Amino acid sequence: QVQLVQSGADVKQPGASMRVACKTSGYIFSNYGVTWVRQAPGQGLEWLGWINIQSGHRNYGHNFRGRVMFTADTSTDTAYMELTNLRSDDTAVYYCARDWEYNVDYWGQGTPVSVSS
């Protein structure tokens, strides 16, 4: 069965960088993309961007360009999201989700990240 399993919760200081891993299984990793989404406490969902695993093409959300980067390791079927220069308002749960042809279907369990001094 399709599964996306994310790395565990993290605590970061302002100005630091964070990286979330999204380990996939149950499907051909390179045939799909991975979308990244976050949700601040008590807030709605926010789209961070998307990576096409096969081509490596990426689209980043306007609010995150220059601070976020998506990568993928096809040897381990794992996608990664890195966010730099963290601020307190980056405190959120970060999600990965499988995506192809405008269809976002399976989600990871979420990774809570707290940014605090």
Added chain:
Amino acid sequence: QTVVTQEPSLTVSPGGTVTLTCASSTGAVTSGSFVNWFQQKPGQTPRSLIYKTSNKHSWTPARFSGSLLGDKAALTLSPVQPEDEADYYCLFYYSNTWVFGGGTKLTVL
């Protein structure tokens, strides 16, 4: 930047029908907006319900349907069940990016 607007909250009785909508600041929502709909219950991961406006996933209950309604996308639930109480989000595609709506809190009582 594109703003996607949903009703902040709606209330419906069990067994009733409710329609949630998703509007864009860019103009009419069309099939080319490829709208997805998600359900999220408190403390849970979002669950995908609808993709490309009206297509259901294998796990989507039959009482959920997606459509275009005038210049908006719509998610209709009929008949509503108590377990449908949740937050619902639309995801709208425009100019190579996606934007989430602010979400609708659906109360069933």
